[in-house]
Amino acid sequence: MTIAVCYPDKYSVEEAFQLLKIPWVWYEEGCHYDVVIARKADVPGYDGPLIDLTDNDFFERISTLLNTGQPHLHEPVCDLLLDAVRQELKKYTILVEIPPAPWGHSYMVALTHDVDVTSVRECRLVTVGYAVFQCIMHGSVFAGLRLGLSRIGIGNDSWDLFERWKTFEDQLGVRSTFFFVPKKDDPGVRAHPYRAVCYDLNIDVLHDLTTGGWETGVHGIDNWTDSQRGKLEMASISPCGEASGNRTHWLLFDQNSWKVLDDAGYSYDTTFGYNDDAGFRAGILQVYRPRTAQRLLELPLHIQDLGLFGKFCWAPSENGWEKTPCLHLDVIAARTYCDRILDFAEKYGGVVTLLWHYENLTPPRDWSGTYAELVKRAQADGAWVTTAGSVVEWFEIRRKTGIGYEINKGLITIRINNPHSGHNHPMRVRIHIDPALVSSVDTEHRPGNGYIDIVCTRPEITVALT
Numbered sequence: 001m002t003i004a005v006c007y008p009d010k011y012s013v014e015e016a017f018q019l020l021k022i023p024w025v026w027y028e029e030g031c032h033y034d035v036v037i038a039r040k041a042d043v044p045g046y047d048g049p050l051i052d053l054t055d056n057d058f059f060e061r062i063s064t065l066l067n068t069g070q071p072h073l074h075e076p077v078c079d080l081l082l083d084a085v086r087q088e089l090k091k092y093t094i095l096v097e098i099p100p101a102p103w104g105h106s107y108m109v110a111l112t113h114d115v116d117v118t119s120v121r122e123c124r125l126v127t128v129g130y131a132v133f134q135c136i137m138h139g140s141v142f143a144g145l146r147l148g149l150s151r152i153g154i155g156n157d158s159w160d161l162f163e164r165w166k167t168f169e170d171q172l173g174v175r176s177t178f179f180f181v182p183k184k185d186d187p188g189v190r191a192h193p194y195r196a197v198c199y200d201l202n203i204d205v206l207h208d209l210t211t212g213g214w215e216t217g218v219h220g221i222d223n224w225t226d227s228q229r230g231k232l233e234m235a236s237i238s239p240c241g242e243a244s245g246n247r248t249h250w251l252l253f254d255q256n257s258w259k260v261l262d263d264a265g266y267s268y269d270t271t272f273g274y275n276d277d278a279g280f281r282a283g284i285l286q287v288y289r290p291r292t293a294q295r296l297l298e299l300p301l302h303i304q305d306l307g308l309f310g311k312f313c314w315a316p317s318e319n320g321w322e323k324t325p326c327l328h329l330d331v332i333a334a335r336t337y338c339d340r341i342l343d344f345a346e347k348y349g350g351v352v353t354l355l356w357h358y359e360n361l362t363p364p365r366d367w368s369g370t371y372a373e374l375v376k377r378a379q380a381d382g383a384w385v386t387t388a389g390s391v392v393e394w395f396e397i398r399r400k401t402g403i404g405y406e407i408n409k410g411l412i413t414i415r416i417n418n419p420h421s422g423h424n425h426p427m428r429v430r431i432h433i434d435p436a437l438v439s440s441v442d443t444e445h446r447p448g449n450g451y452i453d454i455v456c457t458r459p460e461i462t463v464a465l466t
């Protein structure tokens, strides 16, 4: 059973099949295949079954979207295209794949927080004054008063929220990733002056979080433009030298950023998303490798609190920095907006990445209710809700896993080459076959609608057909 591909751009094909996780080979003239994917003109000597790319070059569309993105994209176009390929391949062969969701889970959710502030006392007076005004405007007079008083040192610090986050997420039964800015009072190169943050990194706070099962990462200032600075920024967050993930502050990014971050040794990036919207900038619900990166993986960002609820954000333009409107939704509309994104994940698997800013657990922007609702919905869907790093690690294992299969005398033998088969969120193998045609499987399995899922914990699986 072989699917062969003939296509000039190696990256596009390899990445598409990393996302599909279906066995395939490069086309060689004169060989026999179940189906070939190619532009007809590129395989002149071949007259067997062909998926012709001449007018429908999905490799090109997927790799362009993954690497250049698109503004205001509200559908995971790459996942839709990959599913169309899957449906087409099923016409020619019994398809075997490793879907992008662990055994026993419908999809994954990566929870993240950008830490732009850690205390009221260190903030500029104008920032706190505006926050107090917002509290009063929204009827939270008491919270506004407390915020104002804590700025001048009276009472508890309203924005010292690590303990509250820990309790809040403990109650939800989840852990998340906190991204910290590595340096104070520095807006960074090519940045608006407002971008500077006012806090000094407190390594004890980071240590306390990681001890409790949370993850910490870099909220980059200049690491997206310069790999030497990227190394320094990573070293200040992880003094012991272990690689960490990155989300760049204000989501600043250019076409060199993935290469620069990769050269600096970051384990992943999760910057590729919207400041002014929620949806699919890269058109995908999966972790992927950008073309310019050797090792770095991108965990696309789908939903952020400020994109949903905020009035505007700062965006770079030809005329310098400009205010761009955000969605500015109310709680009910925001929930509908997010549910649509989670619905896609329920259907196609993969991961939805959520960003809730550290300070938005309390007035004037207490959006914790929506955060909790989204976590609970995902849990009710059977999603694995966890840190960004855990999701990236799971995809990394799936990428490194090899899969092959053969069908012989009513037996399907599947061979899995998984370097980390002991992971506590194992992968699954899906065979696209009517479950009524399967008489036995030599390990744990579940029938679905037109397929059978098998837990992927052993190197060889045997499926007997009726």
Ligand SMILES: [Zn+2]
Pocket: 114, 115, 116, 219, 248, 249, 250
């Ligand atoms: Zn930030």
